[in-house]
Amino acid sequence: LRTETLSAMAPVPAGFAADVRDGLLRSGQKEIPSKYFYDELGSALFEAITVLPEYGLTRADERILRRHAVDIVSRLPAPVIVAELGSGSGRKTRWVLEALSRRHPVTYHPIEISATALARCAREMSSIASVSVVGFERPYLDGLLAAAARRVEGEVLLVLFLGSTIGNFDRHAGEHFLRQVRGMLREGDALLLGADLVKSIPAMLAAYDDPTGVTAAFNLNLLGRINRELDANFDLALFQHVARYNEVEQRIEMHLRSRVAQTVLVRGLEMVVHFEAGETIWTENSHKFTPMEIVSLAERTGFRCDAQWLDQEWPFAQNLLVAR
Ligand code: AVJ
Secondary structure, eight states: OHHHHHHHSOOOOOTHHHHHHHHHHOSSSEEOOGGGGOSHHHHHHHHHHTTOTTOOHHHHHHHHHHHHHHHHHHTSOSOEEEEEESOTTSTTHHHHHHHHHTTSOEEEEEEOSOHHHHHHHHHHHTTSTTEEEOOBOSOHHHHHHHHHHTOOTTOEEEEEEOTTGGGGSOHHHHHHHHHHHHHTSOTTOEEEEEEEBOOOHHHHHHHHSOTTOHHHHHHHHHHHHHHHHHOBOOOGGGEEEEEEEETTTTEEEEEEEESSOEEEEEGGGTEEEEEOTTOEEEEEEEEOBOHHHHHHHHHHTTEEEEEEEEETTTTEEEEEEEEO
């Protein structure tokens, strides 16, 4: 009888479903975590963002790696194995792997929750001579633990966390995350951390509210994803993309603002959500840093900042943090 009662119950939502339910039922500010932007369409829209003239971040990140990869890897004693948190398209990573593979054969562990992105990256990187790829389809820290467990005595682990993804964490959570990463490393291991820097407010706003509307589409796709995966009836035309700069927190905040008072049905969660006219769903924080902030963040989390490389065209910092 007990078993029958249990099996008759609706499944308890987990992951995306649970986070959407909790985030939309919140009595104050509604909220959906930014990690859910990246379904198939969302990832394609992000790739389009990276080529927008207004969004210099990804090009700056790549430029620094292209120019300084040899210098970066020469600061680490050989042999080095590489683990990357979030493999992305792999375009930037190539420079680091090529520089390393000129010294010795390299094992590369991309860590990524999207199976499609992981497969694409593995295919790209295994085309580099003397690089062997072993990917992990897991959350960052689970994957890093698995990668760290496979290294052989004497190998130095280099963790890549590029693209200023660290900026998506709240400052407190970001610090906690770096401490957890440090906990999986040995003294002398390293973390190459990409961080977007504070710059003029108009430049930051344009990067997240481009006139072509790509970032708006990227943001609105979150509602499309809820429609597709949770059988909801969001009318995307009734929501507006909003990007603001919060000067106190030094971050861009993205929201989706309801243009009218409306009620939305989410069949997959058996719930309705009411929106007041002008009410928003908070979808992303993108923190901006100063070079000194990164240095002290490193110090507080068990690293020392060994070197920083800055891009002049689009203020961005590549930081080599060494575990101490
Ligand atoms: C991939 C997290 C670095 O915060 O700039 C781009 C995501 N959001 N445009 C960022 C994003 C809106 C991006 N990161």
